Amino acid sequence: MSTNKVIHAIYNDDDVLMDAVRKTRIAHHHIEEVFTPFPVHGLDKAMGIAPTRLAICAFIYGCLGLTVATTMMDYIMIQDWPQDIGGKPSFSYIQNMPAFVPVMFEMTVFFAAHLMVVTFYMRSKLWPFKQAENPDVRTTDDHFLMEVAVSGNEEDMVSFFQNTGAVEVKVIEKH
The missing domain is CATH 1.10.790 (Major Prion Protein)
Incomplete structure (x- = not known):
């Protein structure tokens, strides 16, 4: 069973999150997923997600x-x-x-x-009785979480996300 590391950068403002997503894309880090308590206008375009069919x-x-x-x-x-x-x-x-x-x-x-x-x-792969994939319960209330794959130096990435305005940055082993 392979394990890979991801960074969970937690934000408390949607404008700060949008700016962090743009900076992350410019730095060529791969954003796995973004968890938000409400729909954020323009987030899909900022993440580079293709339009839906x-x-x-x-x-x-x-x-x-x-x-x-x-x-x-x-x-x-x-x-x-x-x-x-x-x-x-x-x-x-x-x-x-x-x-x-x-x-x-x-x-x-x-x-x-x-x-x-x-x-x-x-x-969306939403089947009956499917377990929730939310990594942090605060994202259902008032926080925003960006999950980014660790590539390269872990400490540099942590400091990068702290400089984007994240209130909390964690490195997680994902199974």
């Missing part, structure tokens, strides 16, 4: 929902059990489509929303 998945899931709704209504209302409701002809889906628009919209939103949640959980 979940919007593409949402579009595909919405199209799937629209296809399922159209196919379902055509089969149920036109082919399998045609009924004369309100004088509308039951032999053509196109002529009845204005009545089906609310169902098509709702199924599009339903598929996009529910499949996006499943995709997000799978992409």
Whole structure:
């Protein structure tokens, strides 16, 4: 079982954290993860994280929902059990489509929303009964933690993070 060291630099202000992330990236240190008690605007860009492609998945899931709704209504209302409701002809889906628009919209939103949640959980590796990976409980209240892989001289890195405004710097053996 291999062990590697990481540095936990703890900050008590999000602006100081953002500045430290920028300095860390400029110094070419690898940021493993940043733990924050609330979303910090611009942190993903400062860390160099690529934009998400979940919007593409949402579009595909919405199209799937629209296809399922159209196919379902055509089969149920036109082919399998045609009924004369309100004088509308039951032999053509196109002529009845204005009545089906609310169902098509709702199924599009339903598929996009529910499949996006499943995709997000799978992409984030959040499974039922998964143990929390939070290294310090203070990050759920009022502190920010940047986890950086140790590369090179450990003492130099510790002093670097102390100079970025960290209130606490710890070297941790990660298993």
